[in-house]
Amino acid sequence: MDRRLFLKGSAAGAILALAPGKLYSAGPGRASFSGDFSKAAPLAGRYHVVVCGGGPAGFIAAIAAARKGAKVAIIERYGFFGGMATMGYVAPISEFAFAGERVIGGIPWEFVQRLEAMGGAYVEWPKGNVDFDIELYKLCAQRMVLEAGVDIYMHSSLIGCEMEHDIVRRVIIENKNGLESLSGGIFIDATGDGDLAWMAGVPMQPNPDGELQPSSFCFVLSGVDTDSALLRRYMYHSGKKGSSQCTPVREKLLELKQKGADLPDFGGPWFNSVMHKGSVAVNITRGAADSTDNRDFTGNECRLREDIFKFTDALRRNFPEFRECYVASIAPQAGIRESRRILGMHTVTADEYVAGVKYPDSVSRGAHQIDMHASKGSGQVLIKLQQAAYMPYSAMIAGDFPNIIVAGRCISADRKALASLRVQASCMGMGQAAGVAAARCLEEVRAVQDIDVDALVDDLVKMGVIL
Ligand SMILES: Cc1cc2nc3c(=O)[nH]c(=O)nc-3n(C[C@H](O)[C@H](O)[C@H](O)COP(=O)(O)OP(=O)(O)OC[C@H]3O[C@@H](n4cnc5c(N)ncnc54)[C@H](O)[C@@H]3O)c2cc1C
Structure with missing residues (x-):
């Protein structure tokens, strides 16, 4: 059996010291290990769905999967949910509406309404931008995740994954307990940087000129x-x-x-x-x-x-x-606009996105204009959408990896399309779709590539998703 463990950077050393085995190279910054590592990273829980990252995409994905009946864990390296909203002080949450009409619904919108009822949100129409109180955001997200029955692993960094061929069997986390592992059926990568997908060996979007949108410390x-x-x-x-x-x-x-x-x-x-x-x-x-x-x-x-x-x-x-x-x-850390994105079964292009192309497997929407910040200087390119955009499920999965779904900033998109779909309301919408898709995979006992997409879309529409 081909069982490999992929680890990030120095964490590899820690595990290898505890569980010596055969080490072979798996690309820069990654080490792959075969052997018995169960003692080094004891199993902390078995789950149907494990969500990596508790940002806008991740915490919504966890709620969605749990509400569909899955046993869900969420891993977050900080002590709170919200990702860039709460760890990057990125405001407002953009944008729920296009031309005055709301296009993102379901759990993301429920979150906004609950936050508003707590006195922590103010919705600005006609764009549906949402101003928020940073601390109440954390509280509201935490309440909704816990109410859904999700097990939370805070202050825990995802540092590796155990692979069996192209299937993720367990993820390895590091926290004050030491190294631990979580097993799962479906793994959702909502780390923003595509950490899990990268560790698992999912191919990434090429970036030949090395250009990235700049980061901003808010x-x-x-x-x-x-x-x-x-x-x-x-x-x-x-x-x-x-x-x-x-x-x-x-x-x-x-x-x-x-x-x-x-x-x-x-x-x-x-x-x-x-x-x-x-x-x-x-x-x-x-x-x-x-x-x-x-x-x-x-x-x-x-x-x-x-x-x-x-x-x-x-x-x-x-x-x-x-x-x-x-x-x-x-903010606890500088904000990141752009980093790794998977090379998925479909790559959303800016042309498709701006024109509002509707795919057969559309699962989420986007309303923000393309907003590309120059990596140097003060420049910024803005391109208006002709209509609200769509995100296809096939951009959230890669061909050869049967149990990984990606949501949020790290989905398969070209640089220009990313410059719109990275905003928080869109990421929440993708998270919701990923959570429901993961639950469907388990219900249908199918790989992420093989689920009944029409049934997925039906589920989403019933939850209030506007497609
Ligand atoms: C300066 C700036 C301005 C922006 N302006 C706006 C705006 O006005 N409106 C808007 O809506 N959007 C804006 N955005 C974009 C938006 O904030 C992000 O693109 C969005 O938050 C991405 O959501 P996500 O869930 O994919 O990732 P993130 O928000 O990055 O969340 C990822 C989560 O995963 C966790 N994580 C990552 N790696 C690991 C790991 N290895 N182990 C455990 N946990 C991990 C992180 O701690 C984080 O909580 C802006 C972004 C920046 C940087």
Whole structure:
């Protein structure tokens, strides 16, 4: 029997020391191991569905699969759900509606309504952008996941997987208990970076020129005059007032840069409501880095942390609305716009996406314009959608891997299509589809490639998905 264990980086060393066996190469940064590793990473639980990553795609996927009757585990390396929303301070949740009509429904929309009822969300029409309170977001997501009966493994990093041919048998996690493993029938990769798919050997989208959209380290500024005309005009993103980036601040900062001020490249800036008087989440910093390379990403975060204070100082000095402002909190990590994406059975192209091509296996929607940030400088390319876009199930699975489904930012899409479908409402929609598809695989006892897609679509529509 061909049983292999794929491990990320240094974790390989830990397991190999405990369970010596035969080591052979499986590409850069990955080690593959054969032997008895059950003692090194004891089984912590057996599940029908294991979801890796608790961001917008992951926590919704876990709820969806559990509500369909599956026994579900979710693995998250931080101590809370929400991914970029809560670990990256990325706001608002974009976009639930196209031309004033809501196109994303079911559990994602239920989440927004519950958060709204808790006083933690404000929906801006006609785009259906959702401002939110970061801490209430975490609480609401946690409640819904626990209510669905999902077992949660927080503070746990996915570091490896045990493969039998192309089937994932177990995932290996690392937390304060040491190394543990979870077995499962279907595994959903919602890590944003496609960590599980990559460890399992799923082919990834080529990126010949190495270009990536930049990362941005977001932060909360307090002491801001949020009642001022400037902030009231630019803090909300309904689309009713044109551009959401704060043009007066942008122009002034560009002018200062031109005059030689020590200001780094920046994006926007965008000042986003966190639903509290005096505070805004700021998206302004920009740094090109590969989030799947630890040293590159760490170096980038260190530079951007410096930049946060440079920009705060410039805001204080040049704008009365920011005179009293201070950095109240920096996100736990820099935000990632682009990294690994699988090479799936179908790759969504920007042409298909912008035209709103409807696939026979459409399972989710997208409403945000294509929003491509330049890796260097302050540029950004925006392309409007002709109609709300569709995401096919075949972009969430790879040909040769019978029990892996991918949801969220790491699905199979070209760079331009990604620049729209990466937004949170779309990722939640994909998560919902992945969770229901996983439950269907188990019900039908079929591989992810072989399930009855019409039945999947029926299930989704019954849950309120708008296809
Ligand atoms: C600066 C910036 C601005 C943006 N602006 C907007 C915007 O205005 N509106 C909008 O809707 N979207 C915006 N986005 C996009 C959006 O936030 C993300 O694309 C979206 O959150 C992706 O969702 P996801 O669930 O696929 O991944 P993520 O949100 O990245 O979630 C992945 C989760 O998996 C966990 N994880 C990852 N690896 C592991 C591992 N090995 N082990 C355990 N856990 C792991 C992470 O901790 C995280 O919780 C922006 C993104 C950035 C970076």
